[in-house]
Structures are given as structure tokens and as C-alpha cells.
Amino acid sequence: MSMHRRVLTLVSLALASVSAVPALAQGPVVLPIADAKARVAVEREIARAAARGLPVQPLIAKAMEGVTKQATGERIQVAVASAAKRLEQARTLLAPSTSVAELTSGADALAIGVPGAMLKQIRAAWPVERSVAMPIDVLTELVARGIPARHALEQITVLMARGATPSQIASLGTSVQADVAAGLAPDAALEVRARGVMSLLPSPAAAAASAPSGQRRP
Amino acid sequence: MTGGSAARALILSCATALAAAAQAPPDVRLEAGYARVEQTGFAPADAALFAVFWRKPTDRWTLFTSGNLTYARDSLAAAQVVAAFAVPWEANEHLRTDFGAAGASFSLRSAGRGGNGSGFLRQHYVRDEWGLWFGTAAGITERDGVRTRSFAGDLGGWTRWRFMYASASLSRQNSDDWLLLLAAGQERAPLAASYELEDWQLVAQARRGPHELSASWTKRRSVAGSDVNVDAVALSGSLQLSDRLAFLASAGRQLSDPLRSLPQADIVTASFRVSLGPKPLPVMQRATIAEVRLHPRAEGGAELELRVEAHDTLAVEVAADFSQWKPLPMVREGDEWVVRVALPPGKYRIGVRANLGPWRAPRNLARVRDDFGGESGLIVIP
Numbered sequence: 001m002s003m004h005r006r007v008l009t010l011v012s013l014a015l016a017s018v019s020a021v022p023a024l025a026q027g028p029v030v031l032p033i034a035d036a037k038a039r040v041a042v043e044r045e046i047a048r049a050a051a052r053g054l055p056v057q058p059l060i061a062k063a064m065e066g067v068t069k070q071a072t073g074e075r076i077q078v079a080v081a082s083a084a085k086r087l088e089q090a091r092t093l094l095a096p097s098t099s100v101a102e103l104t105s106g107a108d109a110l111a112i113g114v115p116g117a118m119l120k121q122i123r124a125a126w127p128v129e130r131s132v133a134m135p136i137d138v139l140t141e142l143v144a145r146g147i148p149a150r151h152a153l154e155q156i157t158v159l160m161a162r163g164a165t166p167s168q169i170a171s172l173g174t175s176v177q178a179d180v181a182a183g184l185a186p187d188a189a190l191e192v193r194a195r196g197v198m199s200l201l202p203s204p205a206a207a208a209a210s211a212p213s214g215q216r217r218p
Numbered sequence: 219m220t221g222g223s224a225a226r227a228l229i230l231s232c233a234t235a236l237a238a239a240a241q242a243p244p245d246v247r248l249e250a251g252y253a254r255v256e257q258t259g260f261a262p263a264d265a266a267l268f269a270v271f272w273r274k275p276t277d278r279w280t281l282f283t284s285g286n287l288t289y290a291r292d293s294l295a296a297a298q299v300v301a302a303f304a305v306p307w308e309a310n311e312h313l314r315t316d317f318g319a320a321g322a323s324f325s326l327r328s329a330g331r332g333g334n335g336s337g338f339l340r341q342h343y344v345r346d347e348w349g350l351w352f353g354t355a356a357g358i359t360e361r362d363g364v365r366t367r368s369f370a371g372d373l374g375g376w377t378r379w380r381f382m383y384a385s386a387s388l389s390r391q392n393s394d395d396w397l398l399l400l401a402a403g404q405e406r407a408p409l410a411a412s413y414e415l416e417d418w419q420l421v422a423q424a425r426r427g428p429h430e431l432s433a434s435w436t437k438r439r440s441v442a443g444s445d446v447n448v449d450a451v452a453l454s455g456s457l458q459l460s461d462r463l464a465f466l467a468s469a470g471r472q473l474s475d476p477l478r479s480l481p482q483a484d485i486v487t488a489s490f491r492v493s494l495g496p497k498p499l500p501v502m503q504r505a506t507i508a509e510v511r512l513h514p515r516a517e518g519g520a521e522l523e524l525r526v527e528a529h530d531t532l533a534v535e536v537a538a539d540f541s542q543w544k545p546l547p548m549v550r551e552g553d554e555w556v557v558r559v560a561l562p563p564g565k566y567r568i569g570v571r572a573n574l575g576p577w578r579a580p581r582n583l584a585r586v587r588d589d590f591g592g593e594s595g596l597i598v599i600p
Contacts, residue, residue, distance in 0.1 A: 061539055062589065068543040069569070069577055071590040079589030105565060112586050137565035137598045144584035144596050170563060170600035 031063050038073020042080050049084040054091065055100040058107065059083055086110045093119040094132070101133040109140045118153050125160040134166035135159075138173040247271040249466065251489020253288060257328045257481060258403040265290035267489055296324040298478070302338075314342040316353075326481060328401040332361035334479035336368075348377040357477035359395055368393035368476035374419075383423040390441065391415045393476035402474050402482035404446050413443030417473070426529060431455040438473055448473065456491070464491040508536075508570040508580035510597060519562040520599045524580060526555040528572055537577070538568040567594040 033039035046059045062083045066076035090106025091098065093116045106119050122132050122139065135156050142152035159169050249269040256262045269286035285299045302318030322334045340353030352373040359366045374387025394412040406413070416439055423432040432454045440446040452470025459465055467488045474482040513521040526534050526548070534555045535545040541559075548555040567586065569577035576592055579585040583595030 061542060065537075065539070065543040065588065066590055068537050068545070069588065069590045069592060075590055082589060101564070108565065111589075133565075134563065134598070140565065140586075141584050141596050141598050144586050167563065167600045170598050173598045 031060070032067055033063065033073050033076060035073030038077050041077045042073075045077065045080050045084060049087070052088065053098075054084060054087045055103055057100060058087060058104045083107060083111075089116060090119065094123050096128055097123060097132065099131060099133070102131055102136070105133040105136040105140070109136050109143075112140055112144055114139060114143055114149055118149060121153060121157060122160070125157045131166070135169050138169050141173045246273075246494040247491050248494065249286075249489050249491040251466070251487055253485055253487040255288075255290070256484040258401065260327055263290045263327075267487060296322060296326065298322040312344055314344055316340045316342065320478060322478060324479065328483075329397050329479070329481045330362040332359060332479070334359040336477045340372075347379070348375065350375045355477050357479070359476075359479040361395075361397065361479070366393065366395035366397075366476075368395055370477055381425050383421075383425065385419075385421045387417075387419050387421075389417045389419070391417070391476055395476045395479065398474040398476055398479065398481055399444055399446070402446075402448075404444050407443050407445070410443035413446075414441040415439070415444075415446060416441050429455075429457055434470075436473060462493045464493070465489075466491055508578070509582050510568065510580045510595065512597075512599065514600070515560065519560065521558055521560050522566070522597070522599070523556065523558045524568070524570070525551075526570060526572075527553060528555055532572050533574070534570070534572050536568065536570050538566055540566050561599055563599050565596065565598045567596055569594045 031039055031042055033042060042063050046056050046063075049059055050056050059080050062080050063076055066079055071079070086107035087103050089110055090103045094102055094106050097103070109119060110116065118139065119136065122135050125135075126132055139149070139152050139156055142156075143149045155172070156169060159172065247270070249267065249271070251267045253265045253267050254262055255265055266289050267286070268289075269284060271284045273283075283299070283301045285297065287297045298320060299322075300318065300320040302316060305315050305317075307313035307315070317337070317339045319335070319337045323332070324334070325331045334357060336355060336357030338353060338355035340351055342349055342351045350373075353371070355370045355372075357368045359368070368391060370389055370391040372387055372389035374385055376383060376385035378384075392412055392414045396406055396413070399413060400406065417436055419434060419436045421432065421434040423430065434450075434452050436450040438446055438448050438450070450471035450473045452468065452472070454466070454468035454470075456464050456466045465488075469486045471484050472480065472482065474480060508524060508526045511523045511525070513523060515521055524536055526536070528534050530550055534548060536548060536557055537543045537545045540561055546557050546559070548557045550556075567588075568580060568583065569588075569592070570580055571577045577588075577594070579593050579595030583597050585593050586596050588594050
């Protein structure tokens with residue numbers, strides 16, 4: 001077995017084992033937090049989120065991150081409560097979307113300072129049955145790279161309006177990353193790459209004509 | 219000041235550092251060894267060295283404190299305490315401000331008895347592979363009842379290539395501490411109230427895992443008030459013998475430092491350093507040791523490859539949200555630790571750490587703050 005295969009196998013085994021660790025939304029969650037008082041508080045926070053109809057997977061992941069990073073029980077509790085609050089905000093902003101991926105993406109965007117109004121704009125740019133998780137993720141990545149949120153949103157919504165696929169939008173972030181690594185300013189890299197993706201897309205008129213009627217939200 | 223009071227000052231600084239260390243898991247190091255000191259006009263002296271170094275990082279800043287004592291029976295004694303903060307800017311991740319203060323007491327055969335206080339402020343611009351800085355500092359010395367003042371400004375830059383570091387700097391110092399200058403065998407210009415020195419310095423450093431080797435060359439010349447024109451070369455190195463024990467050695471010329479009231483001397487040292495606490499080895503440089511590459515897969519998503527450039531004696535861990543933040547097993551390939559994971563399209567957060575140090579973002583990923591005072595790297599897979 002090649003070294004490459006061996007690593008992949010090891011990682012697959014590791015992922016398989018960790019995916020079985022937390023009881024994701026199936027019965028009570030038991031988290032490996034040493035501080036018993038904090039553990040109970042975190043579990044209660046997660047139960048409350050579940051009762052409000054919020055996805056618990058991101059909250060369990062947040063708690064596990066805190067455990068791995070050796071955060072205090074109190075800090076994990078605060079982090080999980082904050083994450084639950086952001087999920088609730090994301091649900092309101094992205095309504096009627098309720099998928100775990102979209103709410104998680106929305107909450108993560110809010111966490112790095114993306115204004116809530118921008119999430120609404122992204123939701124409005126695509127039909128409701130189409131997931132906006134990927135455009136929000138790319139917006140989050142671009143903002144984290146230091147690109148002004150307004151500029152990043154503009155480029156992403158133009159691509160969405162022109163009929164870009166999630167994969168094409170995601171490749172925008174990857175290309176910007178490569179350009180930044182090569183020394184280009186993040187803002188300039190976004191400009192160049194967005195133009196590159198757009199050159200592959202149909203014209204605005206053709207995109208509008210091909211969009212099924214009644215799917216676009218006002 | 220006598221050797222006894224210098225020792226008391228050191229004990230006080232050690233007690234303060236250790237008391238603070240007891241409240242949190244900081245990086246604490248103790249160093250003890252031997253020094254041989256040669257100064258103009260004096261016979262060589264043997265001295266004992268003792269030092270304590272304590273470092274505590276928090277969410278937004280890092281506090282460094284250290285105390286050290288150099289002591290020889292023939293009145294060569296000095297104790298020094300330093301506290302410094304490194305504060306990264308919230309608004310721009312490339313900016314960092316360092317500031318701090320140092321206090322010293324001494325009883326030196328070449329430069330009398332007294333005390334010294336100094337402070338510094340330095341602004342850094344830091345990229346992954348290079349950086350720039352400029353700063354200013356001021357110091358006051360009281361020696362045998364005479365008070366002197368010194369000021370300095372410096373600017374410089376550094377760059378890194380693999381395990382090599384190099385820096386160049388220019389500094390100017392203005393002082394009326396004539397005794398330091400005269401103790402180095404230099405002449406005072408008639409009627410000059412103060413003197414001004416200009417130092418050009420080049421430093422080259424190699425770091426391989428926990429081991430370090432450093433060489434510096436300094437060219438000092440007088441700008442005003444004296445006829446100083448001197449070169450200084452110094453070498454130093456550290457060899458990590460085990461998880462907690464390192465051997466350190468240095469040799470070379472230490473030029474006089476008016477800010478901290480240090481006299482010029484040729485010094486050879488050999489010492490051992492013991493690391494305490496949960497971080498026994500020096501933590502690797504942030505974010506510079508790990509890099510992510512993506513290899514698109516025909517069936518969608520990508521294979522994420524994370525490479526960590528670190529010595530094989532270091533304990534390197536990688537965790538991410540796709541592993542529910544459980545550390546992933548890594549394998550050694552050449553000089554690097556490697557892990558590869560096949561992932562579907564989506565957004566992922568990744569953290570890397572060496573030797574139980576802070577979790578950091580791989581250097582080529584966007585960095586986001588986590589909710590635990592650290593950071594993660596963010597990547598979106600098409």
C-alpha cells in the first residue's frame with residue numbers, strides 16, 4: 001500500500017470513529033467536558049436549542065472544538081450559547097431556508113462580522129429551493145481574507161444572478177486564495193477572478209431568459 | 219548596589235514570575251550556567267549565571283517577563299527584570315505593537331554601582347515571510363549618585379527562507395552616560411555634553427526543530443561626541459537535549475548599551491535550560507509551518523493535503539471541524555508531517571499546533587477567530 005493510500009485510509013478510519021462519538025440529535029448528548037457543572041450547562045444549552053428547532057450538530061461541534069482546544073468549561077458554555085444565538089439569527093435572516101448547511105454557513109458568516117442584511121441579499125438572489133450555503137461560505141472566506149464585505153457581496157451576487165453554479169462560486173474563493181498567496185492584494189485578486197468566472201457564464205439576458213419563471217424572490 | 223541586594227532583586231523577580239506561573243499554564247524556563255567576562259583594563263572574571271523566563275499568551279496579547287543575575291566574587295554583579303507585551307492589532311492582522319519596561323541593579327567593577335530603568339515602544343509590520351519594524355526607547359541610570367539619560371531609535375527588517383532567518387537594522391543612541399564609553403577605552407570629545415552612536419547590525423539565524431544557531435555582526439561608529447569605531451561579532455546556539463533540557467552557549471563581544479547601562483565586554487557563556495510547565499519545547503512560529511493544498515477529485519470535492527514543516531521530534535497535531543475536532547494522525551514524508559483527507563464541497567475550519575502550543579491557522583488560509591481565544595484557518599472546497 002502506498003504512503004498516500006495509507007494516509008487516506010488512516011484518516012478515513014479516524015473520521016469514521018469520530019463521527020460515531022457524539023450522539024448527534026439522537027438521544028441525550030454527553031460531551032467530554034471535564035468540568036461537570038459546565039458540561040451540564042452546555043448540554044442544557046444544546047437541549048434548549050433543539051427545542052427551538054435549531055440544528056444541534058454545529059453546537060456539538062463547537063463544544064468539541066472547545067474540548068480539543070482545552071478551553072475552560074465556562075468558556076465552552078459561552079461559545080455554545082453564542083453559536084446558538086447566531087444560528088437563530090441566521091434562521092431569521094435566511095428564512096425560509098432551514099437546512100443545517102445554510103444555517104451553519106449563515107451563523108459562521110455572522111461570527112466574522114458579515115452584516116445580517118447581506119445574508120438576506122444572498123438569500124434573495126436565488127430561488128428558495130436552491131441552497132445558498134456555498135455563496136455564503138465564499139463570502140465568509142473572502143471577508144476573512146480582508147476583502148470589504150460590500151465588495152465581496154457585489155461580486156458574488158452578480159455571479160449568482162448570471163447563473164453561476166455553487167462550484168463556480170466556490171472556485172472564486174479558491175482562485176483568490178491562490179492569487180493572494182502569489183502576492184496579489186485580496187481586493188485585486190477578487191476583481192480579476194470574478195471577471196474570469198463571469199467570462200464563462202451566459203450573458204445577463206440569456207441567464208434571465210433561462211431562469212424558470214416565478215422562482216426568483218422579490 | 220552589592221551582590222547581596224542583586225540576589226534579593228532576582229529572588230523577588232523569580233517569586234513574582236513563579237507566583238504568576240502558578241495561576242495559569244504559561245511557558246516557564248530556568249537557566250543556570252557559567253560565564254567568563256573580559257573587560258578593558260581588568261583581568262578576566264568568572265561568573266555564575268542564573269535566569270528565569272516566563273511567557274504567558276492570552277487572547278489579545280502576550281506578556282513576557284524575565285529575571286537574570288550575573289554574579290562573580292570580585293564585585294561583578296547585575297540583576298535585571300524585564301516585562302514586555304506583544305499586542306496584535308484588531309484592525310489589521312499584519313500589525314503588532316510591542317512595549318515594555320526593564321529594571322536593573324548592578325555593581326560592576328568597570329562601571330560602578332547603581333540602578334537603571336528603561337522602556338521601549340516598537341511597531342511591527344509582519345507578513346508570513348518578512349517583516350519591518352521601527353521603535354524608540356529611553357533609559358535612566360543612576361550610578362554612584364550621578365544620573366544619566368539615554369535615548370534611542372531603531373528601524374529594521376527581517377526575512378525568512380525555510381529554516382533560515384536574517385535581519386538587518388539601524389539604530390541611533392544618544393546618551394550622557396560617559397562612564398560606559400570610557401570603560402570601553404573610548405575617548406570623550408572636549409566640551410561634548412553627550413555622545414551619539416550609530417549601530418548597523420546584521421543577524422543570521424538557523425532554526426531546525428528546537429535547535430538554534432545565531433550569528434550577529436555589529437558595526438558601531440560615532441555620530442557625535444566621541445571617536446568610537448568598533449566592530450562586534452557574536453555567536454550563540456541552543457541544543458535541545460531532551461524534552462525539557464537544553465544546552466546553550468554563546469561567545470562574542472557585547473557592545474555597551476547605554477539604555478540598559480550594560481558595559482562593553484567580551485563574554486563566553488555555557489548554560490543549561492530547564493523548561494517547566496506544559497510547553498516543554500519552544501513553540502514553532504505561528505502559521506508559517508503548515509500549508510494546505512487542494513487536489514480536485516473527479517467525483518466532486520477535493521483531497522485536502524496539509525503539510526507541516528516541522529522537526530520529527532516535535533509533536534504536531536491537526537484538528538478540524540470535519541474530524542469533529544479530534545486530532546488527525548499524520549505521517550512523516552521527508553522533512554514534513556503530512557495528512558490527506560478526501561472531502562465533499564463545503565466550508566471547513568482547520569487548526570494546527572506544535573508541542574501543545576496554541577492552535578493556529580495554516581499560513582495560506584484565511585484566518586478566523588474561534589470562540590476560545592485562538593484562531594482557525596478557513597477553506598471552501600468547490
